[in-house]
Amino acid sequence: MAMPPSTTDWMDKIPEAARSYIAGRRLDEVECIVSDIAGVARGKAMPASKFAKQASFFLPNSIFLQTITGDWADNPSGAFTEPDMILTPDFSTASAAPWTADVTLQVIHDVKDQQGQPVQAAPRNVLKRIVELYNAQGWSPIVAPEMEFFLVARNIDPNQPIIPPMGRSGRRAAAKQAYSMSAVDEYGKVIDDIYDFAEAQGFEIDGILQEGGAGQVEINLHHGAPVELADEIFYFKRLIREAALRHDCFATFMAKPIEGEPGSAMHIHHSVVSIETGENIFSAPNGTETETFLHFIAGMQTYLPAVIALLAPYVNSYRRYVPDFAAPINLEWGRDNRTTGLRVPLSDAAGRRLENRLAGMDCNPYLGFAASLACGYLGLMEKKLPRSECLGDAYMSEDDLPTNLGDALDILAECEPVREVLGVEFCNIYESVKRNEYKEFLQVISPWEREHLLLNV
Structure with a gap:
């Protein structure tokens, strides 16, 4: 000892x-x-x-x-x-x-x-395991997360729907005000406390903006090492909740808290650098994309269905995966195309990266990063090529993504490459926990069922 x-x-x-x-x-x-x-x-x-x-x-x-x-x-x-x-x-x-x-x-x-061995079920250890796999190949993975969440009115009765908070104007926060500065100002005191708490904790916020939902906020973090940034998000969720409580509202990271509003995602930007040279392996010396970058994308397209259970870990998560709510529920990839699940943002050669837009903000940050990086790692090792780039509207495309937690767990259980990379013991424990939650949910009778089935069937 x-x-x-x-x-x-x-x-x-x-x-x-x-x-x-x-x-x-x-x-x-x-x-x-x-x-x-x-x-x-x-x-x-x-x-x-x-x-x-x-x-x-x-x-x-x-x-x-x-x-x-x-x-x-x-x-x-x-x-x-x-x-x-x-x-x-x-x-x-x-x-x-x-x-x-x-x-x-x-x-x-x-x-x-x-x-003295790392406990495989610990989410932070799962992410460390993935990072070590990259390190063993001479690579360091880099991530940059975007955190979306809602500020909502206090809700102490689960039978009542979630509603937007009251702003300083005396009106409830309005929807469809993406990037509006005045919308952010409506709950500026909460934002001020978020900044103050973050500064006290030594966290660097890259930017705060109003998203498309009523009371929906996005915070961007600077890129960095996966474990350190997962630690920050782990801390940030508590920080943001505490800031909201100071001003008589709740902060929620549910994927879909308000019916009819967009959901909250945790978009993850990925790049990989060589430990030896410090250069981005997704870019060639002349600044063009490398085949390695395409391998990474192919890994995402191949294995993301098997890790959706980690990126969308609750029954509510799949309410975000519906058409026409700006959620890219597909495995298409494209350059500067926000309709694709896998987006290549505009950048210089050093900043070339892939953005995974499928993860929900309700996921555990350690497991969200680990799952996404695991897919990219398998692609790098298998050296496959992705499908052709999507040049149009990918919202209309169809992919083999699970649409409920039960199906997502089935795919995870059957995908040996993902289970091997994440750790078989962890996957077994995760599946046991999530199947228990899903079973509990299926025993709950919803208002929809009472409204439409009680007297009509």
Whole structure:
């Protein structure tokens, strides 16, 4: 067992933003956290003085079998004995919790079993596994995420529909105001707190804009390493929710919270650089596209159906995958074509990248990045070529994408290359959790059924 660091030692290891947040004040509490399958923070909070005295702590491995409803899925590997895992702090992730009354830091922890091996079911470990596969080929994957979410009126009765929040004008937020600055100003106080919290946590926001839905906002993050950016989104979801609560509204990352409005995506921009040269392997020395870039696209087209269960992890996710709501529900690719599921944005040679537009904002960021990168990796290894570029409106195209969670899980269960890359043990646990959730959903009788079937069938 590693010796616990002294207070001075561990404070020296945390990022500058965290040290600046504490500067001149007494640190009261440290939240020791990990992401579960859903992306919910699990862990323990403890006095800072206690945190400084211990090198690790324990949590049962059953936290990765808990469903979004709080139920427990069957353990596919056998008995439900709940052995302890060993959690050790990754000090590079230390970040302020600026919404708390006292001075608090959050620290994401690494998760290993009692033999010192990474726990395969831990989403952060799944993403690390994928990054290591790239590294073994001499590559470093780069991602740049776009986060879409809705600010909505407080909703404390699940039987009532979600509605837009009240803006400073006294009117509810309006739809179809994409890129409107005045629409963003309607809930400017929430945005101000998001900026302030992000600054305190040391996060760089590339831009904030109004999206097409009523109260729908998009935040773009600067490109970087997948694990670090997944950590940021993991933190950002809590940060944004806390900012909204300060102003009597909710922030939701549901894929489709409001009937008749667009859904919320997490578009993921991908590039890959050579570890040796630092050059983008998608671009040749003369600035043209490489065949390697086409291999990456082909991997996406081939394997994305098998990972939709990770990119669209809930029954609500598939309500976003409907025509005429700006969701590219296809596997076509095209240059500067927003109707395609796989878009090549305008860029110079160094910035050449592929944007995966299929992921929902409700996905776990670690698993969303891992799933998308896994598809690209398989394409790079198999060296296949994609279908011809789509030059027209891809919204009208048809692809073999699953349209519900049950079908998506079936495709994942049958795709051996994806299961091998993501980890068979992880895939089995993920499937068990999601099938449990799907079974629970199917037992709920909806208002639509009561309205149309009660007296008519």
